[in-house]
Amino acid sequence: MTLVKIDGMSTSSIKTSSEKASGSQCGDVQVVVTPWAGTTTRDYRSAYPNVxxxxxxxxxxxKVVPVISLLYLLAFLDRVNVSNAVLFDLKQDLHLTGDRLNIALVVFFIPYIAFEIPSNMLLKRFKPHIWLPSCMLVFGLITILQGFAQNFSGLIAARFFLGLAESGFFPGCCYMISMWYRREEAQKRFSLFYSSTTLAGAFGGLLASAIGKMDGIRGYHGWRxxxxxxxxLTAVGAALAYLVLPDFPEDADWLADDEKEYVKARLYEDVGHSRSHDPLTIKSALAVFKDVKIIFGPLxxxxxxxxxxxxTYFAPTIIQTFGHSTITTQLLSVPPALCASITTMAVAVASDRGGAALRVPPPRGAVRARGYAMLFVAESGAAAASPIVLCWFETNLGNHHRRAVGVATQIGFGNIGGIIAAYSFLAKDSPRYVPGFSISLAFTALAILAACGYYFAIVAENRRRDRLAWQEDAGVVGTAATLSLEEKERLGDLNPEYRYYT
Structure with a gap:
């Protein structure tokens, strides 16, 4: 079969953004129309001289990164502000004896993990500017209701529905970033976005120290x-998000038509056709898991x-064991979080170094200084590594289907870590928390092994595809030659002509 590219065409003569690139076949000749008017797949710049x-x-x-970063800061604040509330009589008022607080932390993750993939499927159906603010509005209202909980059961109910409402927000934001930028451009945007989680820790500590002074107003304790x-604050942010949150490139009304086509063309050159208008069904979602490489991202x-x-959950508690007052503890939780945010944007630090130093109990007289210093290292390392593994894995997935499912799977499975962390630092292990730090070290080692496994897997796959391409150039018919353009687009990163970013 002969492939013929249609080139030298004006932008008005090629397919519209809703139709995407397609191929039509006449006899043994397949006509390929690219999403831009260039003469080759790397000539899109000359096709749009005015862009x-x-x-x-x-x-x-x-338009994209600052908006979702600010929104996720508010979202993450609602998820973890329980760690600040604990210092203002939450445990005493709700009778959270024993490990009840740990149970409340875990309950959040049950629906959060279970509904990641369904939520990303709904994101495609309702568009980001509708679905994400709607989720945000709901979990903002639930956070307010959490402030009126009267007992342990009320807190559990609030945490459960908070996890359900938040389940689609983070994977939806990651999914959006991966659909706007080329792979070599995405990392610093992911890091900037992800640093909002560490900023939430810093902002949360400052905000909690100020709000905590309202203790007793209208008969409510500071935690309420x-x-x-x-x-x-989150609910107000959600209302504004309806107006400012962007959708995917194909639907961005704030871009001119030639700019939309240019964005699609440059992404096409990087990872192939997005096929954004193909419906994401249960069958197509399950098909993603046939690729064994998918498991490395979640691990x-x-x-x-x-x-x-x-x-995130236990830094304030650890700091309080150094003998500080409640307000001082809140304020001291801010610098490590700010340091983590700066480090996230600079370099990914191996988090196990901080965990190892924390695990070895220093002499009593040096506990405060060295223990507090190691929190800087531990928070910075964990925060810097997270956006790297997210971006590397997610931007290597081709087309909307594989990214939507892959992103949700990585984040959903990864958040089992929240359940493990919630039971790692128990009150009975205070003040040294040796089991908790040991568990953190073990899972850091798992992350290192999984990252190495993923690297070697995609390197081996790239080399295998290079060999197949060489055989085809030498006249030996390979897999790629037997696939139509439509089939290659549907395969995404499984397309034999695709190469993974290492």
Whole structure:
């Protein structure tokens, strides 16, 4: 079969953004129409002479990354502000004796993990600017209601529905970023976005220290005001998000038509056709799991999230064991989180070094200084590694289907780490928490092994595909030659002509 490219065409003569690239077959000749008017798959820039790529990227950066970063800061704040509330009589008021607090932390993750993939399927159906703010509004309202819990059962119910409402937010945001940027551009955007989680820790500590001073107003303890006011802040942010949150490139009404085509063309050159308008069904979602490489992403993220959640949930508690007052403890939780945010944008630090130093109990007189210093290292390492494993795995997945399912799987499975972390630092192990730090070290090792496994797997696959391509060039018919353009597009990164980013 002969492949013929249609080139030298004006943009008006090629298919529209809703139709995408397609192929038509006449006899033994297959006519291929690319999504842009260039003469080759790498000539899209000359096809759109009026589009300034640097200016377009800045436009996308200002519209996409800051908005979802701010929204996720509010979302993550609602998820972890329980760690701040604990210092303001939450445990005493709700009679959270024994491991009841740990149970409340775990309950959040049950629906959060279970509904990751269904939520990303709904994201494609309802569009990001509708689905994500809707989720945000719901979990903002639930956070407010959490402030009115009267007992352990009420807190459990609130945490469960909070996890359900939040299940689609983070994977949806990651999915969006991966559909706007080329692979070599995505990492710093992922890191900037993910740093909002560490900023949430810093902002949460500052906010909680201020809100905590409202203790006693209208008869409410400080922990109730933390949930109520931060929930209101999230709900207001959700209302504004309906107006400012962007959709996918194909649907961005703030881009000119030639800019939309340019964005699609540059992404096509990087990872192939997005096939964004293909319906994501249960059958197509399950088909993604036939690729054994899918397992490495979730394992990498699981290994990172155990130490990450351990720091997020228990840093204030650990700091308080040094003998500080409640307000001082909240304020001291801010610098490590800020350091982690800066480190996330600079370099991924091996988180096990911080965990190892924390695990070895120093002499009593040096506990405060060295223990507090090691929190900086542990939080920074865990925070810096997370966006790297997310971006590397997710941007290597081709087309909407594989990214939607792969992103949700990685994040959903990885968040089992939140359950493990919740039971790693128990009250009976205070103040040294040796079991908790040991568990964090073990899962850091798992993340390292999974990352190595993924690297060697994609390198081996790239080499295998290079050999097949060489055989085809030599006249030996290989797999790629037997596939139609439609089939290659549907395969995404499984397309024999695709190469993984290492």
């Amino acid at each position: 300034n790529e640097a200016k377009l990227l800045r436009k996308i950066d200002l 005001w933390i949930f109520i006011l931060e929930g209101i 990498m993220y699981l290994g990172i999230l155990v130490p990450s959640y351990s720091c």
